[in-house]
Amino acid sequence: MHDKDCIFCKIIRGELPSKKVYEDEQVYAFHDINPVAPVHVLIVPKKHIPSVHHLTPEDEQLVGHMFLVAKQIANELGVAPDENMNKGYRLVFNVGKDAGQTVFHLHLHLIGGRTMSWPPG
Numbered sequence: 001m002h003d004k005d006c007i008f009c010k011i012i013r014g015e016l017p018s019k020k021v022y023e024d025e026q027v028y029a030f031h032d033i034n035p036v037a038p039v040h041v042l043i044v045p046k047k048h049i050p051s052v053h054h055l056t057p058e059d060e061q062l063v064g065h066m067f068l069v070a071k072q073i074a075n076e077l078g079v080a081p082d083e084n085m086n087k088g089y090r091l092v093f094n095v096g097k098d099a100g101q102t103v104f105h106l107h108l109h110l111i112g113g114r115t116m117s118w119p120p121g
């Protein structure tokens with residue numbers, strides 16, 4: 001289930017420090033060490049899955065849960081869009097090195113608190 005050398009597995013197990021935002025039996029969320037915006041949280045499954053490209057049908061519920069946790073955290077941290085969809089946040093999965101993935105344990109970036117441009121670099 002866990003990869004003994006995985007940095008996010010160590011964070012989940014409490015072997016490395018982190019600023020926890022949320023935790024339940026399936027996921028752990030914490031502030032990114034290198035924030036790219038005023039709000040930058042990583043939502044991480046406790047199950048060690050290297051990337052989106054390693055997901056299987058049995059992970060469907062888990063991925064849906066990660067999005068609902070992201071929505072709850074966005075509300076709690078004040079970056080949720082209003083009724084006119086003003087303000088808001090970005091959710092990102094980097095998949096593979098060309099996409100910018102550096103930690104090979106699945107994680108959903110929740111980024112907000114400033115306006116963002118598109119397309120990303």
Ligand code: DGP
Pocket residue numbers: 007016018019030031032033034042093094100101102103104
């Ligand atoms: P990615 O590039 O999509 O694989 O994102 C990895 C993110 O993880 C990156 O934004 C920096 C963050 N990160 C890496 N190591 C640590 C750590 O030890 N603690 C915390 N809080 N974040 C980390």
